[in-house]
Amino acid sequence: MSVTNRPRPGPSAASTADTAPKPAAARHVAIIMDGNGRWAAARKLPRVAGHREGARAVRRTIEAAIGSGVGWLTLYAFSSENWRRPVTEILDLTGLLRQYLRSELEELKANGVRLRVIGDLQRFDPDIRRDLEAAEHATGGNARLNLTIALSYGSRDEIVAAARAIAEAAVAGALDPAALDEARFASFLATAGMPDPDLVIRTSGEQRLSNFLLWQAAYAEFVFLDVLWPDFGAEHFEAALGEYARRERRFGARPV
Numbered sequence: 110m111s112v113t114n115r116p117r118p119g120p121s122a123a124s125t126a127d128t129a130p131k132p133a134a135a136r137h138v139a140i141i142m143d144g145n146g147r148w149a150a151a152r153k154l155p156r157v158a159g160h161r162e163g164a165r166a167v168r169r170t171i172e173a174a175i176g177s178g179v180g181w182l183t184l185y186a187f188s189s190e191n192w193r194r195p196v197t198e199i200l201d202l203t204g205l206l207r208q209y210l211r212s213e214l215e216e217l218k219a220n221g222v223r224l225r226v227i228g229d230l231q232r233f234d235p236d237i238r239r240d241l242e243a244a245e246h247a248t249g250g251n252a253r254l255n256l257t258i259a260l261s262y263g264s265r266d267e268i269v270a271a272a273r274a275i276a277e278a279a280v281a282g283a284l285d286p287a288a289l290d291e292a293r294f295a296s297f298l299a300t301a302g303m304p305d306p307d308l309v310i311r312t313s314g315e316q317r318l319s320n321f322l323l324w325q326a327a328y329a330e331f332v333f334l335d336v337l338w339p340d341f342g343a344e345h346f347e348a349a350l351g352e353y354a355r356r357e358r359r360f361g362a363r364p365v
């Protein structure tokens with residue numbers, strides 16, 4: 110594996126010692142899981158084989174997140190644009206999701222994982238929605254790892270929905286437009302109550318955000334990995350955390 114972000118030119122070791130902010134551990138890691146199809150194609154297998162192996166990588170990643178003490182993990186599993194894929198692939202993906210929820214729920218509960226889902230769930234079959242709700246409910250008391258799965262998720266849709274809800278609240282007299290600030294705006298997003306991601310990882314060598322957490326990732330660090338998602342494991346997760354820890358985050362401020 111290689112971390113494809115070029116290291117940033119930083120201050121010399123001598124000047125770093127006193128002045129640079131101490132690297133904090135990433136609290137929230139968000140991942141764009143990419144490359145299932147290419148993994149399958151390289152093996153002359155159907156795409157579903159890549160997705161199946163991708164589901165195993167999801168399991169490994171959750172274990173790695175728990176092992177490294179990251180409190181929040183958000184996985185981009187199905188974008189609003191993914192509905193444009195062939196029906197057979199959508200059925201494969203939704204079938205895998207169904208299977209995943211049924212086979213992993215006990216494990217999630219036993220490991221203290223709280224599951225949340227963000228996205229337009231109305232587009233899924235009622236049985237999947239019921240399973241998702243049941244899993245959210247069954248894990249609602251857990252706090253070791255906050256796992257969010259983005260399903261039928263699109264960040265622009267999410268922002269437009271927030272703007273619409275804010276406009277409706279203003280028209281109803283429940284919200285004073287002059288009192289709207291970033292925190293209030295964020296409370297209308299699907300991620301209300303969650304910390305912003307500190308680190309966004311994308312696998313497969315692509316370097317795009319693809320409509321994922323556009324608002325929330327405003328100050329995130331990005332790590333792009335030359336590894337296809339089905340091959341992703343604890344070593345890649347740890348390497349990305351290490352890369353994050355080496356960076357200096359200033360949130361737009363000048364170094365002191």
Ligand code: FPP
Pocket residue numbers: 142143144145146147148160161163164167185186187188191202205206209258313338
């Ligand atoms: C991107 O690879 C991956 C997806 C669109 C689906 C992600 C799904 C999983 C990891 C498995 C199921 C998930 C859960 C939560 C059980 P791609 O198909 O776009 O790959 P390509 O770019 O190489 O074609």
